[in-house]
Amino acid sequence: MVSHVFHDYSSFENATTVAGVFQNFNKLPNLSLAEKIWGSIYYYIGNDLFATGCIFFFVHEVVYFGRSLPWFIIDRIPFFNKYKIQDTKLPSSQEQWECFKSVFIHHFVLEAFPIWFFHPLCQYIGISYEIPFPTYKTMALQLAVFFVLEDTWHYWFHRALHYGVFYKYIHKQHHRYAAPFGLAAEYAHPVEVFLLGLGTVGIPIVWCYFTRDLHLFTICVWITLRLFQAIDSHSGYEFPWSLHNFLPFWAGADHHDLHHHYFVGGYASSFRWWDYLLDTEAGPEAKAHREARMKLKAEAAQKKSI
Template identity: 75%
Template sequence: MKRISILTSFSNVLSNSPIDIIPNSTFSQNYQILSSLDSSSVQLNFLEKLWASYYLYMNNDIFATGLLFFTLHELMYFGRCLPWYIIDCIPYFQKYKIQPSKIPSNKEQWECLKSVLISHFLVEAFPIWFFHPVCNLIGISYQVPFPSWSSIALEIFIFFSLEDLWHYVFHRALHYGVFYKYIHKQHHRYAAPFGLAAEYAHPIEVALLGLGTVGIPMVWAWFSQSLHLFTVCIWITLRLFQAVDAHSGYEFPWSLHHFLPFWAGADHHDLHHHYFIGNYASSFRWWDFTLDTEAGPEAKVEREERMRLKAEAKKLK
């Protein structure tokens, strides 16, 4: 059977590789061929072989990346929402519910689901399907092998930190005047949030806050020229998990913020929905603490106490 070099095929996922690929080969055939690299100078792990086999099988990098990201978003978002829906249906877990008197009904869950699906297909799908050309333009790599895990971890921490600041600034801005009335009010329909409500929002809000999630890695890629699409996939997955968990409405003894005090979590964001102001950050607590925008009665008492002490200190001068 005639073979062609991977460098002359549509996909360049194996740049500068000496291996030959059979045209129109199956996913399994591609994986087997890639496994033969184990004895050569190029070593690929299991995930890298799967990644390369997928791109080679699709033979259309634009479609492959679009399908990958759209499928990843749907599976990770709804896959993470499903456990919280199940927990909402089990009375045992109500003792961990932050607002135990407000369990979402099936009707509320269904209405929220329909709205989120419409947003996914009519707002988010379009830019996702055209993401690959942007990757090529700004230097996001999709070739194998992947970067080291230490590099991936560092970049994801940077993205979490920068996105948290972006989210704080624009989320707080959305609580002012007409921005709240005509845009952000939709997201506050549920005073006691639940997992599916994480992306229940006005299209403008979806685009604005989503730009922090997607735009920050793009800017990073433009300046660093070292970002990999696999890193972006992990980042998107973790960010979706964080958003869904923050809206879950449950506080467990094993919740992450008990081990990482600066992590926001569901208790932090639930107070935002309950009181409608304060706790604007997405992932961490430090911006609300530093800028004195913590929500809830305890934060109010602490704030008033600090103001009292400050006033007394001025009188003593």
């Protein structure tokens, strides 16, 4: 079975090894290293459905646990304690291990199976996986749109999960750790994983359904960036070089740590504007500002009634 990742294999020599396949792609002009590797994976596996599943599962596992590892190490180096937001609540090895086991099992039991249906869905709605990739400009625009739309999705569904039975039976699991750490980013009830994960995966699908313009590689980059954001926001650390110090609208760990500490407010994922506009920022400082505004509003109303 010949992969449809490339349109012309007439110049290829017979190859039975990964290195041999890569050499064939390496001879093609005007392809980047990433495109050559991408094409080699699909061609070598020889089954596009299986190749897509392998790539997506591999990317998710390597990025998630690979990005969590530095935070696990930092938690055990006393030098970094001064940057810990809740500096008296360092996660124990037992907590980290239990969290790791839960997330790892969820990845294989709940998330691995749907991945194998992703390739047929891509074919049906027109998500491309062929090389060459789209331009950097195209990918950057799409990634920006995905970040904004996912943040909106996350804010409203996350906020809804804090109400009544939704919190008690679903979202409470994620709040087991009042002082979050990197591995806990996807420590959640299966229903929550589905609902909030739908924002990450579903938004690109809907985008392609209407635009017919999206590549699987762009989705891989998007998932990588989204995982980095989720894990970093759960890290529990605030550094002078943290991104929100340069982009004030970026949420970051300080924003989400307050959410875990106080259990309410700070519902957005990547940005601060929804919580700012709807007055749902978390923490004592935000609470004091709200109370001051309510007091001024009440005083103004009382003066008007006199």
